Amino acid sequence: MLRELVANNIFVFSSEYYAQVTASAVITSAGAVVFDTLPFPLESRQVAQFVEERQAVPVKYVINSHYHADHTYGTCFFPKALVVGHRLCREHLDGPGRDGLENVKRSSRELSSIDLILPDIVFDEGEISILLGGVSLRLWHTPGHSPDSIVCLVENEGILLAADTMMPVPFFADGSWQDFINSLEALRDVPIESIVQGHGEVILRGEVPVRIDNDLAYLYALREKVEALVDRNLGPESVDTIDIEDCGKSRIALNGLVQQLHRTNAEVLYWEVRREREGEPG
Ligand SMILES: [Zn+2]
Incomplete structure (x- = not known):
């Protein structure tokens, strides 16, 4: 400790x-x-x-x-x-x-x-x-x-x-x-x-406001990229193409564990966006 x-x-x-x-x-x-x-x-x-x-x-x-x-x-x-x-x-x-x-x-x-x-x-x-x-x-x-x-x-x-x-x-x-x-x-x-x-x-x-904004930016960037995949009718495995650094986050934090967290985020959001799209009136 x-x-x-x-x-x-x-x-x-x-x-x-x-x-x-x-x-x-x-x-x-x-x-x-x-x-x-x-x-x-x-x-x-x-x-x-x-x-x-x-x-x-x-x-x-x-x-x-x-x-x-x-x-x-x-x-x-x-x-x-x-x-x-x-x-x-x-x-x-x-x-x-x-x-x-x-x-x-x-x-x-x-x-x-x-x-x-x-x-x-x-x-x-x-x-x-x-x-x-x-x-x-x-x-x-x-x-x-x-x-x-x-x-x-x-x-x-x-x-x-x-x-x-x-x-x-x-x-x-x-x-x-x-x-x-x-x-x-x-x-x-x-x-x-x-x-x-x-x-x-x-x-x-000094780092606090920047960091809160960076977290928000990550969440928005991730959703935008996930939505683009769903809109192109790509399957759930396509979330592997979303790079954590392209969403504004380091890939090495927590000894690399963040990449696993990011991958899970992307997958959860993929299904959420798909459900939203399917629920939309055609
Ligand atoms: Zn927890």
Whole structure:
């Protein structure tokens, strides 16, 4: 696990084992808030130890940015914390999340210590704030990567803990292209100094507006290219011809994993556009 201080009271931890997943801890005089956890128990325990022993503050809240396993499997290592998430996060954890965990536990000894934990505090629309030790954290719903995705703004510092609403390539296979556009458009109006992505490097001051625009440009470029293929009556395999760099994104980020995410995006969008076209009156 790598650790980085991004403001005087905010630490970011990144997994060395899986897809550079990040978790964050906001330290206050009244306790800590942990935003997301790391995929493997060893690394989540290291986060807990660092906050509780080295920083010597109890973890009062764990926020689940969304239900995906790589972000939520460490929640159980913070047994005294209240868990906060979107209502859909609780529903998805209780359904597909529970089934997924049972499956992986059968095949991985390393993951056998994980217990499924559901959020205690949920919200639907609008926003919710956590006020702790003079620090204000604002959470709101940003569907797109998944239906239950949320982000958290540490208001005093202007640091956005974005989870997978911001990753090296926007990935919407479990969410929606249109929701992603709407969520990113809304981020443009938020005063943000830095962004902690769900996977990969922290986006620093000055790069933030450019990066939000670049993500939006990627989504629009991808749709345009997919629509062109559908309109030429080409089959789903034709999405292989859509180059990630032609959509404005690097092919090497996350050790090349982004190309796989991009390929899946293109395929999901292909079928969506086909359904739209077929639904149109001839
Ligand atoms: Zn995710």
